[in-house]
Amino acid sequence: MKHIVLKVNPNDNVLVALTDLNKGEVIHYGGEDFVLSDNVQAKHKFLTQDLSKGDEVIMYGVLVGKVQEDLKKGSVLTTANLKHAALGFETSEERKTTWNTPDVSAWKDKTFKGYHRADGSVGTGNYWLVVPMVFCENRNLDVLKEALIEPLGYGRKNDYLSQADKLIAMYRTGAKPSDLLETEVFVETQSDKSNRVFPNVDGIKFLKHDGGCGGIRQDAETLCGLLAGYITHPNVAGATVLSLGCQNAQVSILQKEIAKRDANFSKPLYILEQQQVGKEADLISEALKQTMAGLAQANENVRKDAPLSKITIGLECGGSDGFSGISANPAIGYTSDLLIALGGSVILAEFPELCGVEQNLSDRCITVNEAERFSNLMRTYEQRAEEAGSGFDMNPSPGNIKDGLITDAIKSAGAAKKGGTSPVVEVLDYPEKVTKPGLNLLCTPGNDVESTTAEVGSGANVVLFTTGLGTPTGNPITPVIKISSNTALFNKMSDIIDINTGTIIEGEETIEEAGARILDYVIAVASGEIEVSAVKHGQDDFIPWKRGVSL
Known part of the structure; x- marks a missing residue:
């Protein structure tokens, strides 16, 4: 690991700990010394300046919260001393749709093998x-x-039945509870x-x-x-x-x-x-x-060559951690930019996890009408959540908070990195279909399965799913590629994780290199050459989103 801390954006007034840091430790970064006033766990943040109660905390270059007490430089941010706050947004007549189109010469002649349909679409499965x-x-x-x-x-062949048979036989022959607990049985699940x-x-x-x-x-x-x-x-x-x-x-x-x-x-x-x-x-x-x-x-039907423009990627994150927004999410954001430059389509969903970055996304919409639709959907969604006694500020889960995502704005700013930098071509309400190449915004919940279900219903024939804590989520018809934000998770849950981007945290790979590697993996999956973990385990999660009350 080349660094032990990271400043995500030059305008930030926090540093992210890339490893556990101790109280009293002196951190050298950017020509400045920071004396830690608290222990700082990896993935959490500490201040780079003194702040007074009510002052703003900036991360990813945007407002992510306000401190609830006077804090010194080097103080760790917690749910007790930082509360959610986000910038307001409005629809501007000015469109900010220029972007640095990545070099896609390495993929311009590549194809994938898919199932061609009568309507011109191409499937990655049948x-x-x-x-x-x-x-x-x-x-x-x-x-x-x-x-x-x-x-x-x-x-699907598995050894769980044989394991149960062995334990039953042991019990019937007088085994004690401790004997049952200590029995080792290798279990392997696979499709034949x-x-x-x-x-x-x-x-x-x-x-x-x-x-x-x-x-x-x-x-x-x-x-x-x-x-x-x-x-x-x-x-x-x-x-x-x-x-x-x-x-x-x-x-x-x-x-x-x-x-x-x-x-x-x-x-x-x-x-x-x-x-x-x-x-x-x-x-x-x-x-x-x-x-x-x-x-x-x-x-x-048989697989035949198809251009990469026929791939539609759904972007998802679940069980996120404090590294998701600086490794896995920006990596698939670069993958998104590459695919869009090749004429493909991308879906960015989970509207509660776009709180605080609405202005950026609104400005990136190619037309004012699309920007207004995005704003209306966001405001209506949040209003309904508040009417139900909740709100976007209550989005982070206990697991998110434990691993460094202590406000919704921090979580959202990192989650939005999945969408890369390209213009927004269309804003869709659930469950509308993607019809345009480029970046599409789809109104869905932040719930992993509901959102993945929705993205596939809108046309995603591959889903890129980032996680920092680990989740087995899959889909009945579309391969869900699991991408870990950290190497420890990749090693711990290797049976459900397909790709590791902890290499970015460790300084072994750039975001662009990881994003390119992921695109190559997507092509192999789309061609049926790789069976992802969620498909291998038959993880067929399907939950429609209910938006209304029950009568």
Whole structure:
């Protein structure tokens, strides 16, 4: 490690500890000495100047909080002495859309191997969906899953059953609790593709959810839009839809949403309504026949070369830490800039985690109308949160705070680095579809799974997911590439992390070098050459966002 502290922006009045520092230690940085008045854990911050109560703390070059008491230079910032504060924002007539386009000559002739669809999109996977219109159909999904997954070769081999059998046998032969606890059993989970009946189909995915009825009508309509986003997604070959019949989320709404996203929709789509079919046995039998026919058709698809402009990356962070904003997030921000320069699309979401950087993003919108839409969505979202007794300032989780993200503005300023530096071409409300190459802003929650679910529904065929604490989040149809902000996490949770950017913290790699490395990895994943950890473990997280109350 070349440095033990870092100033992220020249205008900051804090330094970030890159390793644990001790009270009384003298830190030399930028030609100045700082005597630490407290112990400073790695990822946390200390002041570079004396501040009086109410003074502003600047990090990433923006306001991230105000101190609640007089503090001396070298004082560590905590939840007790720093409270969230962020700059206001307004829509300006001046657009700031110029950016330093990165050199992409190393990738200009590269392609990836994907599944070409009739609408011109290209998938990084080839999946069949089974979709319920309402939670009442979830049991039928379970029946279909049991009937299809193992026989068609999509099961996952693991040693957990053998481990349980061994422990049961030990108990039955008189083992004590301490004996059970000390037993070592190696467990390995993996997919076996050799026995697949349909080798060109990556899987059958069952989008179970708890919506479709109750709530408010807007929730049902939004759910239909999300499901339509998955059915029309380039990673999907076709779908079997199960409807009860009387629910709010009517099939007619789904069909309208499908047409909105693809006016010439031609994928195989089988719709069964239980109240029309009658007996459960008849419903399941018909669903099995139709799904098998659809799988046979989907199996005819093969990977073919496609330009990198057909890649749409969703940007996500979860279990963030104090290093996320200075390693993993800016690294994928550079990856984003590279892909956009190559004609691809990128989605930056998690609106609660853009608090404090709204002005920068608003100014980067290519039109005033887009800037106004972004501002309206942000203000409306925060107002609704406050009406519910919360607010963006309550966004950091206990894990975030423990690892250095002690205000929402600190967390947000680092999270926004995922979006790189390019102009914002369009602002979308959930669950609208990405239609333009470039950087798109999508209104979603900060919740990992809800936001990832939304980004994929809007068209992301690859997701880059940064984490400092570790999270297994995945998606049913889109590969979620996990990127650690620190090497300790990469080594500790190597079974769920794909890429390490702790190399940036350790001075072994620049942000640009890491970003380029990540783009090469994305291309390999998009081509089916690498199976990411979330896919390998069958981490099929799917949670629609409910924005309304329940009636």
